[in-house]
Amino acid sequence: KRYVLLTGTKGGQPEFGLEQKQTFPLADVLTMWEGYYLLLWRSPNAGMKSILPGQSSNYVLWLRQQLANVDSTHQDGNWSLYYDNALKKRVVAFQQSHHLTADGKVNAQTIIHLDNLNGAPGAPQLSQAN
Numbered sequence: 632k633r634y635v636l637l638t639g640t641k642g643g644q645p646e647f648g649l650e651q652k653q654t655f656p657l658a659d660v661l662t663m664w665e666g667y668y669l670l671l672w673r674s675p676n677a678g679m680k681s682i683l684p685g686q687s688s689n690y691v692l693w694l695r696q697q698l699a700n701v702d703s704t705h706q707d708g709n710w711s712l713y714y715d716n717a718l719k720k721r722v723v724a725f726q727q728s729h730h731l732t733a734d735g736k737v738n739a740q741t742i743i744h745l746d747n748l749n750g751a752p753g754a755p756q757l758s759q760a761n
Contacts, residue, residue, distance in 0.1 A: 635647045635648070635649060636648040637668075638652060641654050642654070643657070644656060644657060645657055645660050670743075672739065672743055674739075674742065675693070675742065675746055675751055676689075676690060676693060679693070679742070680738075680739070681736060681737060681738045681739075682694050682714060682736075682737035683714065683736055683737070684714050684715075684716070684718075684719045684735050684736070685713075685714060686713075686714045687712050687713045687714070688712060689712065691711070691712050691713060691714045691718070692710055692712055694714070694718070694722070694737055694745075695710045695711075695718065696710070697745040697746075697749055698718075698721050698722070698725060698745070700748075700749050701725065701745065701748050701749065702721065702724075702725070704721070719735040720735075722735045722737060722741070723735050725741070725744075725745075726741060729741075729744050731744065
């Protein structure tokens with residue numbers, strides 16, 4: 632077994648950070664990869680692990696702001712701290728469009744996708760080169 636760091640893609644091939652960056656054919660990687668991975672990630676808000684329908688908090692405000700950036704929904708800025716049904720529908724639509732579990736529960740996977748799309752400062756990013 633070997634553990635390697637996936638750093639991005641180059642010419643459609645996975646690129647790994649070994650002693651120097653190296654690419655391998657995707658088919659070869661898939662025959663050796665057992666499907667497990669470790670993702671190092673830090674929540675954008677300390678203590679925020681999930682945001683659930685019916686919850687009322689500043690995390691809900693953060694969620695509304697992130698979704699507004701992604702789906703270009705312009706509101707008057709008087710956003711509610713309450714996670715209502717309208718927000719749940721937006722979250723479910725977002726989750727469906729990103730092939731996540733579409734249950735309206737905002738967990739780490741959904742937060743990571745929102746962070747990546749919104750260019751969160753300090754968030755790790757995979758690179759893509761031609």
